[in-house]
Amino acid sequence: MLQELKEAYGFIFEDDLIEEIAQVGSLQYVVAGEKIIEIGDYVKMMPLLMEGAIKVMREDKDGDELLLYFLERGDTCAMTLSCCLGQTKSEIRAVAERDTKLIMIPIEKMEEWTSKYKSWRDFVFESYHARLNEMLETIDTIAFMNMDQRLMKYLQDKAKINQNEVIAATHQQIAYDLHTSRVVISRLLKKLEIDGRIKLQRNSIEVLEL
Amino acid sequence: MLQELKEAYGFIFEDDLIEEIAQVGSLQYVVAGEKIIEIGDYVKMMPLLMEGAIKVMREDKDGDELLLYFLERGDTCAMTLSCCLGQTKSEIRAVAERDTKLIMIPIEKMEEWTSKYKSWRDFVFESYHARLNEMLETIDTIAFMNMDQRLMKYLQDKAKINQNEVIAATHQQIAYDLHTSRVVISRLLKKLEIDGRIKLQRNSIEVLEL
DNA sequence: AATTCTTTGTAACCCTTGTTACTGTACAAC
DNA sequence: GTTGTACAGTAACAAGGGTTACAAAGAATT
Numbered sequence: 265m266l267q268e269l270k271e272a273y274g275f276i277f278e279d280d281l282i283e284e285i286a287q288v289g290s291l292q293y294v295v296a297g298e299k300i301i302e303i304g305d306y307v308k309m310m311p312l313l314m315e316g317a318i319k320v321m322r323e324d325k326d327g328d329e330l331l332l333y334f335l336e337r338g339d340t341c342a343m344t345l346s347c348c349l350g351q352t353k354s355e356i357r358a359v360a361e362r363d364t365k366l367i368m369i370p371i372e373k374m375e376e377w378t379s380k381y382k383s384w385r386d387f388v389f390e391s392y393h394a395r396l397n398e399m400l401e402t403i404d405t406i407a408f409m410n411m412d413q414r415l416m417k418y419l420q421d422k423a424k425i426n427q428n429e430v431i432a433a434t435h436q437q438i439a440y441d442l443h444t445s446r447v448v449i450s451r452l453l454k455k456l457e458i459d460g461r462i463k464l465q466r467n468s469i470e471v472l473e474l
Numbered sequence: 475m476l477q478e479l480k481e482a483y484g485f486i487f488e489d490d491l492i493e494e495i496a497q498v499g500s501l502q503y504v505v506a507g508e509k510i511i512e513i514g515d516y517v518k519m520m521p522l523l524m525e526g527a528i529k530v531m532r533e534d535k536d537g538d539e540l541l542l543y544f545l546e547r548g549d550t551c552a553m554t555l556s557c558c559l560g561q562t563k564s565e566i567r568a569v570a571e572r573d574t575k576l577i578m579i580p581i582e583k584m585e586e587w588t589s590k591y592k593s594w595r596d597f598v599f600e601s602y603h604a605r606l607n608e609m610l611e612t613i614d615t616i617a618f619m620n621m622d623q624r625l626m627k628y629l630q631d632k633a634k635i636n637q638n639e640v641i642a643a644t645h646q647q648i649a650y651d652l653h654t655s656r657v658v659i660s661r662l663l664k665k666l667e668i669d670g671r672i673k674l675q676r677n678s679i680e681v682l683e684l
Numbered sequence: 685a686a687t688t689c690t691t692t693g694t695a696a697c698c699c700t701t702g703t704t705a706c707t708g709t710a711c712a713a714c
Numbered sequence: 715g716t717t718g719t720a721c722a723g724t725a726a727c728a729a730g731g732g733t734t735a736c737a738a739a740g741a742a743t744t
């Protein structure tokens with residue numbers, strides 16, 4: 265674990281801190297599609313993403329969903345972080361987008377490391393910064409873009425995070441992520457295909473324009 | 475200044491820190507409507523809100539605007555905070571919603587206080603937490619609500635932040651904040667008036683249902 | 685091969701929101 | 715008072731996107 269930690273976080277954390285993480289952190293593997301955190305959960309551990317990717321979603325009272333953003337290696341979930349510190353319930357749902365390896369850190373360490381390690385403080389601040397910017401981008405997307413543009417951006421983001429220009433997803437699944445209906449997605453996807461920007465197959469979409 | 479600082483922040487900051495703030499901070503008065511930070515500005519000072527209220531806006535390349543949230547006494551702008559730490563440009567615009575009194579802190583102090591004062595760390599984390607939740611609420615609003623609901627929520631929020639159930643605003647100004655057109659706002663306001671939820675006058679709106 | 689289930693394509697329709705255009709009214713400046 | 719300007723009301727229409735309904739095509743099961 266130590267070696268992997270150094271690979272993923274060696275550039276930002278001091279050796280002392282990395283060793284502490286290796287000691288108190290517990291490895292956890294999550295297969296693609298599996299839920300990591302549910303809305304309303306109390307968060308007792310903070311995840312550091314080692315490998316894979318995580319999809320962060322928002323849901324309202326009526327069960328309407330919306331994709332917020334993806335997390336990659338080196339990221340941590342600032343929302344979770346925020347919940348850890350405040351001892352509040354999770355406001356979001358996290359689902360493994362790919363097979364994912366996490367290191368879970370007990371929240372008691374948070375306070376300790378924050379005063380002890382400058383690199384940890386910087387990491388936490390940087391995470392908040394990154395997450396606020398992701399949220400801003402999400403707001404830009406839903407506030408200023410039409411559904412066809414949102415869809416294209418979604419496909420590009422998803423191809424990138426899965427490191428594969430062929431996306432495995434049904435129209436219905438995409439519709440959930442973008443908080444719209446399957447019919448709308450089918451309609452727009454067909455239009456994108458006619459325009460030569462994607463190629464449609466059953467259960468998968470190839471993004472031609474990246 | 476010391477006395478006011480104790481009133482506004484005495485419950486969260488140690489006396490030592492409050493004295494430091496009083497020493498290095500500079501008071502600044504901003505009248506309602508005046509701009510505080512523009513998109514693209516480099517941020518050299520961090521504001522602590524003593525009195526008044528600030529409106530935080532997002533704008534895209536085409537000049538389309540959207541209100542993100544309001545800040546009140548005791549708040550700081552986490553976006554600014556985030557920019558200070560990262561030495562990046564502002565992603566948002568801040569405008570005084572009411573006459574506002576700020577204490578501006580040089581960003582050099584940030585790093586120092588973060589390692590020195592636990593209460594400062596907690597404040598910064600709490601600010602991030604609050605801002606992330608505001609952003610989530612903003613996303614909920616634009617993603618899950620219709621324009622009539624958004625408008626009513628906007629009027630209520632604005633009445634609250636201005637501590638006055640009579641809102642001074644033209645339909646056009648509201649339209650900018652909600653990123654829609656004047657005609658749409660006029661239409662929906664008239665409907666809200668017919669439903670007995672507000673009362674319309676020229677240049678002002680009285681919110682009856684709070 | 686026949687059946688069933690899942691996924692996709694598409695038409696028709698409706699509602700919300702955005703656009704254009706025109707009118708009337710309050711208010712300030714002259 | 716007359717004029718000009720900002721603000722508000724409203725009609726008519728357009729566009730985007732949500733809904734319902736149904737058909738066709740793969741894939742899985744029997």
